[in-house]
Amino acid sequence: xxxxxxxxxxxxxxxxxxxxxxxxxxxxxxxxxxxxxxxxxxxxxxxxxxxxxxxxxxxxxxxxxxxxxxxxxxxxxxxxxxxxxxxxxxxxxxxxxxxxxxxxxxxxxxxxxxxxxxxxxxxxxxxxxxxxxxxxxxxxxxxxxxxxxxxxxxxxxxxxxxxxxxxxxxxxxxxxxxxxxxxxxxxxxxxxxxxxxxxxxxxxxxxxxxxxxxxxxxxxxxxxxxxxxxxxxxxxxxxxxxxxxxxxxxxxxxxxxxxxxxxxxxxxxxxxxxxxxxxxxxxxxxxxxxxxxxxxxxxxxxxxxxxxxxxxxxxxxxxxxxxxxxxxxxxxxxxxxxxxxxxxxxxxxxxxxxxxxxxxxxxxxxxxxxxxxxxxxxxxxxxxxxxxxxxxxxxxxxxxxxxxxxxxxxxxxxxxxxxxxxxxxxxxxxxxxxxxxxxxxxxxxxxxxxxxxxxxxxxxxxxxxxxxxxxxxxxxxxxxxxxxxxxxxxxxxxxxxxxxxxxxxxxxxxxxxxxxxxxxxxxxxxxxxxxxxxxxxxxxxxxxxxxxxxxxxxxxxxxxxxxxxxxxxxxxxxxxxxxxxxxxxxxxxx
Amino acid sequence: xxxxxxxxxxxxxxxxxxxxxxxxxxxxxxxxxxxxxxxxxxxxxxxxxxxxxxxxxxxxxxxxxxxxxxxxxxxxxxxxxxxxxxxxxxxxxxxxxxxxx
Numbered sequence: 001x002x003x004x005x006x007x008x009x010x011x012x013x014x015x016x017x018x019x020x021x022x023x024x025x026x027x028x029x030x031x032x033x034x035x036x037x038x039x040x041x042x043x044x045x046x047x048x049x050x051x052x053x054x055x056x057x058x059x060x061x062x063x064x065x066x067x068x069x070x071x072x073x074x075x076x077x078x079x080x081x082x083x084x085x086x087x088x089x090x091x092x093x094x095x096x097x098x099x100x101x102x103x104x105x106x107x108x109x110x111x112x113x114x115x116x117x118x119x120x121x122x123x124x125x126x127x128x129x130x131x132x133x134x135x136x137x138x139x140x141x142x143x144x145x146x147x148x149x150x151x152x153x154x155x156x157x158x159x160x161x162x163x164x165x166x167x168x169x170x171x172x173x174x175x176x177x178x179x180x181x182x183x184x185x186x187x188x189x190x191x192x193x194x195x196x197x198x199x200x201x202x203x204x205x206x207x208x209x210x211x212x213x214x215x216x217x218x219x220x221x222x223x224x225x226x227x228x229x230x231x232x233x234x235x236x237x238x239x240x241x242x243x244x245x246x247x248x249x250x251x252x253x254x255x256x257x258x259x260x261x262x263x264x265x266x267x268x269x270x271x272x273x274x275x276x277x278x279x280x281x282x283x284x285x286x287x288x289x290x291x292x293x294x295x296x297x298x299x300x301x302x303x304x305x306x307x308x309x310x311x312x313x314x315x316x317x318x319x320x321x322x323x324x325x326x327x328x329x330x331x332x333x334x335x336x337x338x339x340x341x342x343x344x345x346x347x348x349x350x351x352x353x354x355x356x357x358x359x360x361x362x363x364x365x366x367x368x369x370x371x372x373x374x375x376x377x378x379x380x381x382x383x384x385x386x387x388x389x390x391x392x393x394x395x396x397x398x399x400x401x402x403x404x405x406x407x408x409x410x411x412x413x414x415x416x417x418x419x420x421x422x423x424x425x426x427x428x429x430x431x432x433x434x435x436x437x438x439x440x441x442x443x444x445x446x447x448x449x450x451x452x453x454x455x456x457x458x459x460x461x462x463x464x465x466x467x468x469x470x471x472x473x474x475x476x477x478x479x480x481x482x483x484x485x486x487x488x489x490x491x492x493x494x495x496x497x498x499x500x501x502x503x504x505x506x507x508x509x510x511x512x513x514x515x516x517x518x519x520x521x522x523x524x525x526x527x528x529x530x531x532x533x534x535x536x537x538x539x540x541x542x543x544x545x546x547x548x549x550x551x552x553x554x555x556x557x558x559x560x561x562x563x564x565x566x567x568x569x570x571x572x573x574x575x576x577x578x579x580x581x582x583x584x585x586x587x588x589x590x
Numbered sequence: 591x592x593x594x595x596x597x598x599x600x601x602x603x604x605x606x607x608x609x610x611x612x613x614x615x616x617x618x619x620x621x622x623x624x625x626x627x628x629x630x631x632x633x634x635x636x637x638x639x640x641x642x643x644x645x646x647x648x649x650x651x652x653x654x655x656x657x658x659x660x661x662x663x664x665x666x667x668x669x670x671x672x673x674x675x676x677x678x679x680x681x682x683x684x685x686x687x688x689x690x691x
Contacts, residue, residue: 220646221612264657265650269682288682307681314653314687340646340681344674353674389645 021096021138022046022064024056026078027071036071036100039124043131053078057085060095066142067135069100069122076114083117094145096138098122166196169224173197173231182403183212188371191392192341199226200339200392201234205241207274208446209467210402210460213241213250214273214394216289217312218339220266222390232257233268233312244442244463247274248322251285251312255320258313267313271305271337277402278563282335283324287311290343291356294327294398295334299364303327323493333398334367341391348383371395402460424524425452428514433506436474441467452515454526455586461567462526465582468564469530470513475499477534477578478509483542509533522589525569528582536576591641593621600632607640612647622655626662634659639670649682656687667691 023045027033037047048065050056059065070079079099086097099118114121122134183206191198199219204212217233219226233254240250251272258268269288276282286292288311294303309321338359345354362377363370374393427448431439445467454462475481479502485495512531517524542561565571570583591614594605602625610618625631636652638644652668659666667689671679679690 218646220650265647265654267646267650267653269646290681307683310683310686340678 019139020044020046020132020135021066021142022048023067023069023135023138024048024050024059024065025069025071025100026050026053026056026082027100028074028078029071032071032073036069039126039128039131040069040135043128043135045132045135053081053085057082057089061089063094063146066095067138068095068097070097070118072099072101072110072114076110076117079114079117094142094149096120096141098138100124166224169197169227173201173227173234182206186212186397186399186403187214188395189393190371190375192387192390193222194341194387194390195223197222197224197227198390198392199223199230200341200390201230202337202392202394203234203237204396205238206403207241208244208442208449208459208463210278210464212275212277212396212403213237213247214271214275214335214337214396216271216337216339216392216394218269218289218341218390218392220268225266226390229258229262229266229313230268232261233270237272240443242446244446244467245440246442247272247283247285247324249440251287252317252320252322255312255315255322256317259316262313267311269307269311269340273335273337273396275335275396275398277399280329280398280400282327282329282398284327284335285309285322285324290338290340293336293360294329295336295363295367295370297331297333297367299360299366299370301360302329302333329398332367332400334370335394335396335398336363337394337396339390339392341387341389342378342393344389345378345382345387345391346385347381348385354378354381367395367397424517424519426514426516427452429512431511431513433508433510436478436509436511437503437506441470441474445470448515452517458584458586462584464567465564465584466515466528468560469528469580469582470511472560473511473530473532473534473580476537477532478511479503479506480534517586520589524586526584526586528584529579531575531579534578536578539573539577591617593617595621595625597625597628597631600630601635602628602631602633603635603637605637605640608642610638610641610644610648610651612645614648615651618648618651618655622658626658626664631664633665633667635667635669637669638675639672641675644675644678649678649684652684652688665689 020043023040025033025036025040025047027036040047048059050059056068060068068082070082072079076099079097082097096119097117098120099114100122101124122131126134183204187202187204189202191200191202193200199222201215201217203215205215206212215234215237217230217237219229236254236257237250240253245253251270254268254270254272267288271284271286271289271292273282273284273292282294284292284305286305286307287309288307291307292305293301294305296302305325305327308325315321336359343354343356343359347353358377358381359374362374365373371393378391445463448466449459449463476483479499481495481499481502485491485498488494510533512529514529516527518527519525564582567584568582569585570581572581573579574581591606591608591610594607596603596605602622604621604625606614606618608614622634625634634655636655652666656666668679668684669691671690679685684690
């Protein structure tokens with residue numbers, strides 16, 4: 001933006017010797033006009049010659065003269081015309097209209113009327129010295145007015161540009177935020193921007209395996225700069241959730257992106273979480289946000305996740321910690337994430353802030369209307385004073401079954417068509433060590449499910465089946481990992497590290513994969529075969545171990561074999577566990 | 591926000607008082623810039639004892655100071671963090687980047 005404001009005004013300190021105003025004299029009677037001109041020239045004024053009133057106003061509006069001196073020997077006729085023209089063309093130029101007369105004309109009634117039309121009166125006779133002083137004053141006033149007008153124009157231009165930028169930014173931001181109506185049914189959110197644009201972003205999105213991912217991001221400061229800085233965060237969140245990445249990978253990518261594009265003093269506080277309603281487990285990463293709370297059905301506090309990490313965009317990749325905290329839930333609960341604009345909202349007493357105590361007080365009671373209770377509680381606390389910072393509250397339902405099993409989603413026409421006649425296909429591929437070292441299973445599988453036109457209601461089942469079986473074949477087959485590690489203390493972390501090391505060192509082994517969609521008996525079936533180069537496993541002992549774990553009431557192990565079995569019509573292992581065949585009905589015989 | 595600077599034994603102590611927020615940008619910068627350039631200073635202490643409140647812009651200023659100090663091979667120490675200031679630094683996990691005493 002090109003904004004060169006005029007020099008600041010110094011109204012209280014006039015220049016020592018201002019230039020005399022440049023003037024135009026308008027007077028119908030030539031003898032009076034000649035006398036006026038002579039007096040003005042004697043006082044040192046520079047006079048401009050004009051043909052008529054139009055030219056006089058045009059010259060004045062262009063700022064070439066500061067003064068139109070108008071004689072009133074005609075009873076004020078011309079002065080009325082000029083005044084009317086000036087009224088009609090606001091804003092007019094920085095010039096003054098001064099009534100002048102070398103002798104007494106008209107009565108008090110004319111003087112009364114002219115007072116409303118002219119800016120000043122120059123009574124005559126007047127000494128040359130006094131006239132010069134007056135002309136100098138007009139010159140100075142003209143300069144002030146033109147500077148003020150220039151400043152006003154610059155401010156107006158600045159305001160227009162700022163508003164236009166905000167309008168475009170709001171539009172862009174609203175478009176960049178993905179919309180998933182099913183996921184949004186679980187979300188209850190309130191965002192209160194301190195300025196037109198919010199530096200807080202809240203979002204939910206559904207992953208291909210029906211997890212609900214949750215985001216609250218709070219950019220440094222507020223307004224446009226903050227709103228821009230949270231954009232990449234929101235974009236990465238939606239894109240990577242769509243492709244099935246886990247929270248640790250998502251926050252790592254967000255941090256990398258912000259670190260590469262933000263100045264050192266800008267960062268984004270962020271909470272990202274994943275709610276797996278099949279397993280009833282929440283994974284959460286909190287970097288720089290106030291404590292995140294899990295609320296029971298009656299609003300009681302079940303669990304707190306304090307900020308364990310630095311905000312996004314501060315640490316280099318090597319120092320960045322993406323580790324998440326996991327927590328299981330047993331009853332229907334709500335995850336509550338707030339930004340610091342809420343927890344630091346100042347009370348009506350000007351001393352206390354809307355802390356955890358106030359927040360927990362407001363959420364107590366049934367989940368219904370909980371958000372409204374917090375907003376009202378906040379309003380009462382602050383006495384209705386506007387908040388200093390962007391503030392937001394995000395409540396997300398943690399249900400006991402995945403949403404897609406509770407709600408039947410309409411299938412889009414495109415997918416129904418894709419599965420119409422002639423949609424039977426087969427796909428076969430073999431992945432060697434080079435491909436296996438590089439592949440990330442979740443986006444690979446979600447891409448397959450998307451591209452192959454699997455009906456929407458079955459996508460999460462197909463995604464679960466494919467990703468679990470491929471992960472099993474890779475981890476326990478090709479890489480030879482031992483699942484027993486997972487049951488030990490810190491097993492998850494150890495498993496992950498061990499797996500990463502083996503994968504990086506992989507030089508032999510392969511994974512073969514075939515998917516076929518075929519009609520059978522009036523229905524349509526997806527059959528998947530996976531074979532790996534590993535040593536196989538004893539399916540019976542694995543299943544025995546699983547039921548032992550379940551019997552001990554340990555973790556609710558939805559994942560793994562049990563989950564795959566629950567989503568498949570048939571599941572069969574052969575070749576000592578090196579090969580698996582799974583079938584899911586896409587449509588059943590009528 | 592007001593600042594008061596004193597240097598003892600190569601340690602520049604910048605005591606802040608009032609609200610440390612976006613409006614304090616210039617004041618804060620001019621308080622530490624000279625210390626970063628100075629050859630007689632090896633550590634910069636930011637005394638937050640009399641700070642009533644700090645916002646995310648203030649955290650950003652501290653990060654900027656840390657960046658500039660570390661390129662000049664100087665350390666930054668935050669001292670006398672109490673109450674709400676301590677809470678905000680905790681949530682931001684600044685203990686991972688700064689020495690806090």
